[in-house]
Amino acid sequence: MSPAGGVLTAVLALPHTGATAVLARPRGDEPPVTTPRDPAREAAKRELSKRMYHENDPSLLQRALNAFWDWVGKLFSAASAATPGGTLGLVVILLAVVAVVAALWWRLGTPRRTPTSSAALFDDRPKSAAEHRAAAEAHAAQGHWNQAVQERMRAVVRSLEERALLDPRPGRTADEAAAEASRTLPAHTDRLRAAARDFDDVTYGGRASDSHTYHRLTELDRDLERTKPVLANSAHSTAHNARQGAAS
Numbered sequence: 001m002s003p004a005g006g007v008l009t010a011v012l013a014l015p016h017t018g019a020t021a022v023l024a025r026p027r028g029d030e031p032p033v034t035t036p037r038d039p040a041r042e043a044a045k046r047e048l049s050k051r052m053y054h055e056n057d058p059s060l061l062q063r064a065l066n067a068f069w070d071w072v073g074k075l076f077s078a079a080s081a082a083t084p085g086g087t088l089g090l091v092v093i094l095l096a097v098v099a100v101v102a103a104l105w106w107r108l109g110t111p112r113r114t115p116t117s118s119a120a121l122f123d124d125r126p127k128s129a130a131e132h133r134a135a136a137e138a139h140a141a142q143g144h145w146n147q148a149v150q151e152r153m154r155a156v157v158r159s160l161e162e163r164a165l166l167d168p169r170p171g172r173t174a175d176e177a178a179a180e181a182s183r184t185l186p187a188h189t190d191r192l193r194a195a196a197r198d199f200d201d202v203t204y205g206g207r208a209s210d211s212h213t214y215h216r217l218t219e220l221d222r223d224l225e226r227t228k229p230v231l232a233n234s235a236h237s238t239a240h241n242a243r244q245g246a247a248s
Contacts, residue, residue, distance in 0.1 A: 127154075130155075132154045136150075136214075145208070145211060148214045149213055149214050150199060152214060156217070156220065156221045157172070163229075165185070174196040177192075185227055185229060188227065191220050195216075195217050195220055
């Protein structure tokens with residue numbers, strides 16, 4: 001402190017700002033200077049609102065990030081307190097959840113919106129059954145099982161069309177082909193429906209196929225080539241004879 005104009009002055013450092021303020025007090029032989037509380041508060045507020053006192057304050061973004069990480073810390077602490085084993089137990093649970101999600105993602109593939117209806121089985125220029133089989137084998141040799149299953153199912157349907165067991169019809173779906181083929185190949189109804197489901201799963205459902213599915217479809221293709229169709233008249237006669245035999 002030092003005398004100045006009949007008063008004692010004091011230099012005070014304002015915390016967190018790096019600035020100083022000079023306060024004056026009267027000497028011992030002079031009456032103290034008194035200021036009402038409210039004006040003094042307003043004066044202090046105006047003084048501290050000056051830019052020079054806030055040059056080192058954190059930015060708005062920094063304050064928002066600090067608030068966010070404080071919230072995350074409180075949330076983590078609350079979860080740790082409520083989890084058996086504390087923080088270690090919470091970490092184990094989180095790792096287990098991540099492992100389950102990763103396993104489902106690997107098994108089911110990327111989630112896709114389920115279509116309201118199946119798209120057409122053939123989507124490019126017409127090919128023969130032999131061409132579809134060759135393409136399927138090429139994909140299978142490279143381990144591209146989704147494409148191999150698609151081409152093999154197309155080979156099955158195209159072969160049935162070439163044998164006149166199905167009428168060539170643009171826009172036919174795999175399910176429709178299986179249902180129509182089952183009328184003349186009733187012994188393979190279940191396998192045809194399963195093949196159509198496999199085709200839809202890999203084409204529109206986002207599922208990953210494998211070698212087992214492809215080989216099952218390949219066996220169906222070969223069995224259908226060796227199977228004689230059941231004609232409508234023959235089926236009617238067989239059913240009629242069966243009823244006659246039961247009646248007698």
